[in-house]
Ligand SMILES: Nc1ncnc2c1ncn2[C@@H]1O[C@H](COP(=O)(O)OP(=O)(O)O)[C@@H](O)[C@H]1O
């Protein structure tokens with residue numbers, strides 16, 4: 001039985017004017033660390049909201065450990081720990097109280113030891129008695145993670161947990177989530193950071209405009225793809241041999257390279273053509289670059 005099964009899930013908003021999800025089908029195996037990638041607006045949060053029972057699909061169905069998220073909501077929800085993208089919290093309680101209340105929602109009694117462990121592992125131990133409204137954004141996000149885990153769900157879902165958070169939280173969070181994954185928990189992570197997904201996820205799905213456009217093992221998705229990107233500005237025309245592999249936006253040129261030797265070849269070609277180069281940067285190809293390459297490949 002898969003941990004999560006998405007079957008032809010679709011979602012429209014505004015009476016059908018916005019199609020956020022368009023027949024999304026895939027499965028996540030139990031114990032997997034799975035990444036759902038996509039640019040802003042791709043439909044990631046819409047999919048997670050339907051999974052969490054916070055919003056209704058316009059079509060299709062989702063099962064968690066075999067439980068339908070609509071007809072068997074309570075069982076499906078109990079199997080899930082969901083860290084939402086938006087910071088939602090109750091300002092009237094302390095951190096520990098919030099976690100005790102959340103335990104109560106799931107009918108978990110005598111949860112003190114696990115709550116203490118969550119607080120310690122998420123760097124919240126000294127904030128246990130602090131009121132939720134006194135916490136910084138990063139600390140609130142830690143509480144959201146603790147809340148999601150309070151009933152020890154077998155499936156952990158994190159919707160862009162590291163968007164705009166500090167490095168320390170990222171590290172604390174990923175250490176802890178990786179440990180839970182090693183202990184057998186399934187993890188579904190949505191992000192638009194390729195580096196993060198690449199480091200953590202065994203398999204990836206890429207969502208674009210509500211459709212799955214790639215689904216594969218992370219290593220297979222990235223294998224053989226250009227990993228380095230040259231970016232510079234120029235007023236001159238590019239040598240024809242480079243024009244084919246370049247993306248040009250006004251004066252800004254981006255050229256992919258597979259390795260350092262190719263970077264040298266590209267720079268030598270530009271120099272030989274006397275093509276002036278301003279503000280040269282050499283960086284990693286980001287998700288969008290990999291995306292574009294996958295899209296372009298898919299169309300051929
Ligand atoms: N409540 C809503 N009402 C109308 N449109 C929405 C709503 N929520 C999301 N959308 C639209 O659905 C699409 C997918 O959004 P979302 O699921 O938030 O994507 P992501 O999480 O990948 O950024 C976007 O075009 C977004 O504007």
Ligand SMILES: [Mg+2]
Pocket residue numbers: 044045046085159160
């Ligand atoms: Mg989102």
